[in-house]
Amino acid sequence: MTAARRLLTNWLPLYAALYIAFLYLPILLLPVFSFNTSAVPKFPLTGLTLKWYESLPHTPALLDAAWNSLVVGFAAAVVSTLLGICAARALTRYRFPGQRAASSLIMAPLVLPEIIVAVSLLLVLLQLGLSLSLFTVVLGHVLICIPYSVTVLTSGFEGFDRSLEEASTDLGETAFGTFRRVTLPMVAPAIISSLLVSFTISLDDFIMAFFLSGTDTTLPVYIWGQLRFAAKLPSVLALGSLLLVGSFVLLTFAEIMRRRAERRTRNTGGAFV
């Protein structure tokens, strides 16, 4: 038994390392080739250059798309986090009829093919006579961000000891005062984490933006357009690398916030060190 066990424990870390490599290597190719002098992404590398990065700030269409992405991402993050707070609070703090159905509908975009969600939305928006714009993109992004916001916020709200709010009331605080002085500071990290996650999703999303944007586009749609031209590939790689770094920084920050939120709520309760 011990021999088999040793095999099992030794086999797994190796597999885990390979798996991580499988996950990361293809993505890491983007930055590697973005520094390569050759316009064709293939080995061996021909030389180190920053020229693909230098060209980026001189492409107005790209700058527009980047700005649009920021605006859309910011709006989607704020709206989906606000809606997420309502839902997460309602789901963790209250019990009411239809709760399961409501939460299933809110979480549904997570398990629906995104193209179908996008197409349905497109159909309705066009029927309503709304013209496609960045606003319609935000509408779509909020829809797909809400499930993630709700998940992040729920984990922040859960385990939040109700007696903390009761203690605040007991000590004379009003409902609003309790929210401001106890609830909000406790869940602030979860809220920040939700904002960052939604922003990242919006920033990276292609399908919704592809179907719902008008003449103004977001970065992924811009990249999609550039992919047709082989000559543009290196700049796209450079742009992609920047996005990669951006996402990574945002998510690391979101993760730190989420953990802080979890630690805060976990340290209440009756469990002592």
Place this chain on the structure above:
Amino acid sequence: MIEISSVSRSYGAFKALDNASLSITKGEFFSLLGPSGCGKTTLLRMIAGFDTPTSGTISVDGQPMDGIPANRRPTNMVFQSYAIFPHLNVAQNVAYGLKRLRLPSAEEKRRVEEALAQVSLSGLDARGATELSGGQRQRVALARALVMRPKVLLLDEPLSALDKKLREQMQVELRRLQQAVGITFVLVTHDQYEALGMSDRIAVMFGGRIAQVAAPKEIYQRPVNRQVADFLGGMNFVKAEIVEENAASITVDTTGFGRVRTDKPQAFVRNGKAATLGIRPERLRVLWDDATSPHEVSGKVVDRHYFGEITHLIVEVPGLEKPLSVSETNNFGADDIPVGAPIRLAYDPDALVAMAD
């Protein structure tokens, strides 16, 4: 100080509290004692304002509490989980409620320090809430409530999260603190030793009803029924038949203890002729050698359990359907009595109590 008149609370078909009436006097250390689900916490939370009676009224200091929200009641609570705000330090936790009063900052500081001194936490002001031990958390919770100078301090199982040693130490301290501040304390607990050791009076509750309200000694020695007797500690029950009942006393016939007259427990309700005679195991003493007593029973040791300072002897007495349990200190060698040995037991008739079944 607190008047609870015919208060009931139901959740759907479930009656958490059934027509409970109580009056708690000013400066009293009062305990609500009972097994989990007996309604004691529901009652406490209704006094605090976190729950509303389905019917009945609660008044505090002569003022009815109907419709007054928890944040405007003259009560403060120590929560079972202590509910220490994790994002605030010790001093900020204690000052939490004071902030609403907008006191001058020197006055606020003085009161916080005074409260921390009361619970022996001086000097820990700046300690983070997550860096406290269980006992310290409890003290912060106490200070946070006391600093508000409530008319009533409500304590929801405040010692249940502590280990045994700390719990015993805190019992003494809580009692001392209550006497020092003179505030009415209402404590909820399921631990009979806690209730007996700290309280001026105890209300024992079962299934949403208050079974008996009395001082600790009275409730231990003169329980109103078998359920209360059992919950407060071990007791020998002997079948009895009522031969006479008057305002002050009851006379019963038993096999084993013969005819016994005992004081009538308060709220005694007879149930036909049958009754139960009870005696606590430590009130039966072993008669050594040729010592005699005007009140004795004799039997045979059938089992023996050693507990360090005491030994439990299980004694079969002819005529009793169940053997008697005897708790004897080991000063005289009760732990050496062999199983199977004949034995004589003495008792004080005052230790006998007649109960409804």
Place this chain on the structure above:
Amino acid sequence: MTVAAEGSPPLRAKRAAAGSLLQSEQAQGMALISPTLLYALVLLAVPVLVVIAHSFWTQDYLTIDRTFTLENYRLALTEPIYRDLLMRSLYISLTVSFFTVVLAYPIAYFISFHGGSRKSLWLFLITIPFWTSYLLRVMSWKVILGYGGVLNSGLMGLGIIDEPSTAFLYNTTAVILTLTHAWAAFTILPIFVSLEKVDRTLLEAATDLGDGPVRRFLRITLPLSMPGVIAALLIVMIPTVGDYVTPRLVGGKDGVMIANAIQAQFGKAANWPLGAALSVTTMAIVTAMAGVTVFILRWAARRAR
């Protein structure tokens, strides 16, 4: 809460007050969730219903003819192109979900049982690639598998092949490979969560009762983590059926999937009802397939005990 108290006899008033308290708790919860719910209703439930409605109508040049018809479904289900696309999409999504789960299970197991204090770090490491742009991840596979790509240049450099192969890109396998990579992280989380819930003393009990590590795994760990496996399968299977980007970028002619056809109907072909019918059919089939998968796995898990 106090409103009910006016005038009526105290006892009844109290009861009403308590009732309204209970109700107001429910009402508060419902009020709180309503903005989010309303959003999902208006922008998800209603649009899906509109799509379903469209699928029974016909496109008449620029207008929609609203007479009920099943013609779109007849087309979607019998027309060889659509039937093939549907079948291929289902095949791809089933294969992808199978591979992702099989590849992810050992990782989830490793993190849960041997992750020690670094569990959340591992999870974070594994989820990071998932959060980077989907488009970019697919693109990197194009770079790897392409004619002048990394794989070809690498293999040529090693002398394994003499000239670049076109066999890697623009086929179903490329789509499967890319999707498996793209969804890998998504499957680990649910499996990990269900493994975390497995009470470790159960495993000790199984060992105590004579099971070796393999039997113990098959009889205790695997069945108890089945809910996670099912969730992982579904979470990959359902969205991948409708994937659009991957087949467009790396699928070529042989890798086209149903989403590309749906997009065409809403785009160039401008036949909304047919696009709607294809969408609804896709959803219906994928739901049925998900149901069957769940049923089979549950049945298998019961048999394994």
